Amino acid sequence: MIKLKASDAGLSVAEFTRRSVLLKPLPKRLSKITLATYKELVRIGNNINQLTRATNTAIKMGLRPPADPEQLEQLRNLLQQIGRELSQIETEITDDDDVDSDEDLEEWE
Numbered sequence: 001m002i003k004l005k006a007s008d009a010g011l012s013v014a015e016f017t018r019r020s021v022l023l024k025p026l027p028k029r030l031s032k033i034t035l036a037t038y039k040e041l042v043r044i045g046n047n048i049n050q051l052t053r054a055t056n057t058a059i060k061m062g063l064r065p066p067a068d069p070e071q072l073e074q075l076r077n078l079l080q081q082i083g084r085e086l087s088q089i090e091t092e093i094t095d096d097d098d099v100d101s102d103e104d105l106e107e108w109e
Contacts, residue, residue: 034086041083048075 006016009026019026052072055065 037086041079045079048072
């Protein structure tokens with residue numbers, strides 16, 4: 001049970017035990033929705049980076065760019081703003097996110 005709780009907190013068993021004994025707070029956990037949002041933002045950011053590289057290469061070669069550089073910059077800034085706002089949100093795992101069901105336990109095994 002301790003190993004499971006330590007893993008869920010993203011800590012080693014020793015660090016989890018140390019914090020528990022000393023009554024130090026555990027790190028805040030992000031909800032599954034927030035984690036999924038971060039992952040999707042990373043994917044979108046990677047696509048924008050690839051499109052930006054292709055656009056810059058086309059411009060250097062004197063070819064028509066596949067995207068408007070100004071719009072790419074706006075997209076990049078928007079993604080950064082969303083990322084900053086998400087990082088400011090402190091969410092804890094709710095009871096629904098805890099490992100309670102048999103299905104969730106199978107994932108842990």
